[in-house]
Amino acid sequence: xxxxxxxxxxxxxxxxxxxxxxxxxxxxxxxxxxxxxxxxxxxxxxxxxxxxxxxxxxxxxxxxxxxxxxxxxxxxxxxxxxxxxxxxxxxxxxxxxxxxxxxxxxxxxxxxxxxxxxxxxxxxxxxxxxxxxxxxxxxxxxxxxxxxxxxxxxxxxxxxxxxxxxxxxxxxxxxxxxxxxxxxxxxxxxxxxxxxxxxxxxxxxxxx
Amino acid sequence: xxxxxxxxxxxxxxxxxxxxxxxxxxxxxxxxxxxxxxxxxxxxxxxxxxxxxxxxxxxxxxxxxxxxxxxxxxxxxxxxxxxxxxxxxxxxxxxxxxxxxxxxxxxxxxxxxxxxxxxxxxxxxxxxxxxxxxxxxxxxxxxxxxxxxxxxxxxxxxxxxxxxxxxxxxxxxxxxxxxxxxxxxxxxxxxxxxxxxxxxxxxxxxxx
Numbered sequence: 001x002x003x004x005x006x007x008x009x010x011x012x013x014x015x016x017x018x019x020x021x022x023x024x025x026x027x028x029x030x031x032x033x034x035x036x037x038x039x040x041x042x043x044x045x046x047x048x049x050x051x052x053x054x055x056x057x058x059x060x061x062x063x064x065x066x067x068x069x070x071x072x073x074x075x076x077x078x079x080x081x082x083x084x085x086x087x088x089x090x091x092x093x094x095x096x097x098x099x100x101x102x103x104x105x106x107x108x109x110x111x112x113x114x115x116x117x118x119x120x121x122x123x124x125x126x127x128x129x130x131x132x133x134x135x136x137x138x139x140x141x142x143x144x145x146x147x148x149x150x151x152x153x154x155x156x157x158x159x160x161x162x163x164x165x166x167x168x169x170x171x172x173x174x175x176x177x178x179x180x181x182x183x184x185x186x187x188x189x190x191x192x193x194x195x196x197x198x199x200x201x202x203x204x205x206x207x208x
Numbered sequence: 209x210x211x212x213x214x215x216x217x218x219x220x221x222x223x224x225x226x227x228x229x230x231x232x233x234x235x236x237x238x239x240x241x242x243x244x245x246x247x248x249x250x251x252x253x254x255x256x257x258x259x260x261x262x263x264x265x266x267x268x269x270x271x272x273x274x275x276x277x278x279x280x281x282x283x284x285x286x287x288x289x290x291x292x293x294x295x296x297x298x299x300x301x302x303x304x305x306x307x308x309x310x311x312x313x314x315x316x317x318x319x320x321x322x323x324x325x326x327x328x329x330x331x332x333x334x335x336x337x338x339x340x341x342x343x344x345x346x347x348x349x350x351x352x353x354x355x356x357x358x359x360x361x362x363x364x365x366x367x368x369x370x371x372x373x374x375x376x377x378x379x380x381x382x383x384x385x386x387x388x389x390x391x392x393x394x395x396x397x398x399x400x401x402x403x404x405x406x407x408x409x410x411x412x413x414x415x416x
Contacts, residue, residue: 001338003327004366009377011262016377018261021341021363023234023293024381024388024398025258049257050233051269052354053226054219061259061267085231088401092413099407110409119211130209133229138353145346145360146260152353155229158212169217169224173232173390179401180232180388182381185416186403190232190396193296193387199307201318205300208393 020183027086027181029094029113031124032074040115040124042107043071044094046181048083056155058083058135064147070103072149079137080122081153084129087177091187093128119157130176132159170195228391235294235389237302237321239332240282248323248332250315251279252302254389256291264363266291266343272355278311280357287345288330289361292337295385299395327365338384340367378403 006017025046032041051057062072075081086094093111101110108115114127118134125132134157141150164172174190181187196205214225233254240249259265270280283289294302301319309318316323322335329342342365349358372380382398389395404413 001340001367002370004368004370004373006264006363006366013375013377014264015261017366017373017379018264018363019258020377020379020381021264021291021339021366022256022258022266023236023386024232026231026233028231047257048230049255049269050227050230051351052271052356053223055354056214056222056226056229057354058230059269061257063260083229091401092404095404095413096407099409101409105409131229132209143259143360146263146265148260150358152351155214155226158214158225158229159209160212162210162212165212165225167221169221169228170391170394171225171228172394173228174396178231180398183378185405186378186380187401188382188398189401190388190398193299193395193397195394196300196303197393199304201307201309201313205303 016183024180024182024188027091027094027179027187029084029086029097029126029129030071031082031084031126032071032078033123034074034077036077037103039104040106040108041070041074042097042111042113042126044086044097051152057138058153058155060151062149062151064149072151075137075151078122081135081137082123082125083133083135084126085131085173085176085178087128087130088179088189089177090128091179095185118159121157125159130161131171131178133157224391232388232390232396235299235302235387235395237292237294237305237334237337238279239290239292239334240279240286241331242282242285244285245311247312248314248316249278249282250305250319250321250334252294252305259360265346266361266363268359270357270359272357280359283345283359286330289343289345290331290333291341291343292334293339293384293386295336295338296387296397297385298336299387303393326367329365338369339379339386341365
């Protein structure tokens with residue numbers, strides 16, 4: 001193990017390096033719809049994070065002036081979007097949604113992923129995803145420290161394979177083929193190590 | 209795939225379920241030190257996320273009144289802390305740091321993980337981690353939507369195995385044995401699928 005002198009890296013190398021340091025990240029596809037422009041958009045995002053269970057909230061970060069601009073614009077226009085877990089079967093198509101397509105090209109058509117509408121929800125789901133969420137925009141704010149946007153949204157509905165759901169509420173993401181991502185472009189499957197019991201000072205955790 | 213009626217779940221089941229929905233999460237150990245109480249603290253956290261590369265920033269979420277209270281208190285007291293990737297070798301000890309130990313018990317001693325001090329940095333590193341970061345507190349704010357605290361900190365130094373670092377800045381987390389977590393208690397190893405080239409509208413992504 002050595003100290004890595006990232007201050008000396010050029011801008012692109014540094015961005016690639018720093019992006020790896022938080023650890024593995026979730027890989028989701030955001031599906032949005034614009035009534036104004038009569039189009040849909042699909043965009044991979046690795047910055048979704050759990051914010052709370054009651055209310056059921058998720059946070060996500062949008063970079064300023066990024067390729068995500070259509071996504072954020074349509075979320076703010078309609079107030080709704082979907083989150084769809086990227087699986088090992090579709091990670092290449094999911095990655096391709098990060099290309100800078102013009103507004104009139106939907107990434108659904110461009111990548112071959114299929115739009116699906118469920119239960120009257122406004123935004124399109126990704127048919128190929130095994131775990132999908134209907135999300136309602138709650139608030140956003142500019143983080144002035146680096147001009148990124150924090151978006152907070154509430155989980156309205158969840159679609160998932162019931163065989164991945166345990167009685168205690170745990171959802172087996174590995175069984176649902178969800179994958180994770182590191183940095184800008186490295187995709188990983190997962191292999192379960194263990195579930196551990198609730199930690200208490202007087203005992204060691206047990207495998208459950 | 210079915211619609212999962214989480215509104216009907218009891219509070220604990222719901223917390224477990226909702227916590228899985230963002231996807232796989234990073235697993236880090238936060239090392240802190242208190243001068244005031246002459247003690248150290250070590251706490252597992254799954255809510256660290258990449259915020260930006262220039263400046264090199266990370267965000268993390270602290271629940272209100274959680275077992276993390278010593279950690280946040282000591283970060284605010286000293287302004288410094290470490291982040292240490294959880295590996296497959298230490299995930300059980302890492303999980304055990306979430307037990308509610310009294311202030312006078314350091315989770316380092318309680319779990320057998322080893323404190324290490326590097327290059328004059330105030331907060332303790334975890335010797336067993338392969339990737340460790342020296343962090344400087346920048347700002348925090350209460351997210352009023354659910355009373356969680358968002359902490360933003362800057363990466364000051366990075367320690368990592370040089371054999372995991374590519375020339376383009378990518379750090380192979382899988383090779384460094386970093387693991388990921390789902391929900392409250394499920395730990396996973398990873399297996400590389402592929403790195404993909406920068407996506408462009410006119411071509412398909414290549415494996416690199």
